[in-house]
Amino acid sequence: MSEQEKVNGTGLARIVRAMRCTGVGLAAAYRNEEAFRQEVLACLALLPVACWLGHSSVERALLVGSLILLLIVELLNTAVEVVVNRIGPERHELSGLAKDLGSAAVFMAIVHVVVVWSLVLFF
Numbered sequence: 001m002s003e004q005e006k007v008n009g010t011g012l013a014r015i016v017r018a019m020r021c022t023g024v025g026l027a028a029a030y031r032n033e034e035a036f037r038q039e040v041l042a043c044l045a046l047l048p049v050a051c052w053l054g055h056s057s058v059e060r061a062l063l064v065g066s067l068i069l070l071l072i073v074e075l076l077n078t079a080v081e082v083v084v085n086r087i088g089p090e091r092h093e094l095s096g097l098a099k100d101l102g103s104a105a106v107f108m109a110i111v112h113v114v115v116v117w118s119l120v121l122f123f
Contacts, residue, residue: 025075026075029074029075029078032078033074033078035074035106036071036074036075036078039070039071039074040071042067043067043068043070043071046063046067047064047067050063050064050067051064053120053121054120059120062116062120063116063117063120065116066112066113066116066117067113069109069112069113070106070109070110070112070113072109073105073106073108073109074106074109076102076105077102077103077105077106080098080099080101080102081099081102084098084099
């Protein structure tokens with residue numbers, strides 16, 4: 001057994017540990033990031049709408065999938081911000097660029113939601 005396997009465990013123990021880490025990450029994002037809270041609330045409101053308005057399984061998958069993708073991108077953006085903030089408080093061009101790129105990714109995910117919902121519901 002490698003040192004990494006000893007630390008992370010194997011099999012079911014590894015899966016349980018990974019789920020615990022997932023819970024910690026989701027709770028931290030919800031507790032500390034207003035944008036994530038807003039997006040979660042919007043997704044919770046839109047999820048039943050997606051299931052109701054989607055006429056087929058494919059349409060429902062596209063509508064729900066776009067919402068999940070938005071949350072994924074927001075979590076990754078938050079992770080970038082946390083790492084940049086961990087490096088240090090001083091301003092640096094690359095740190096600012098990393099945060100701007102994360103923000104741009106979230107914006108593009110929001111555009112994706114709007115485009116998918118528009119195409120599915122109106123065309």
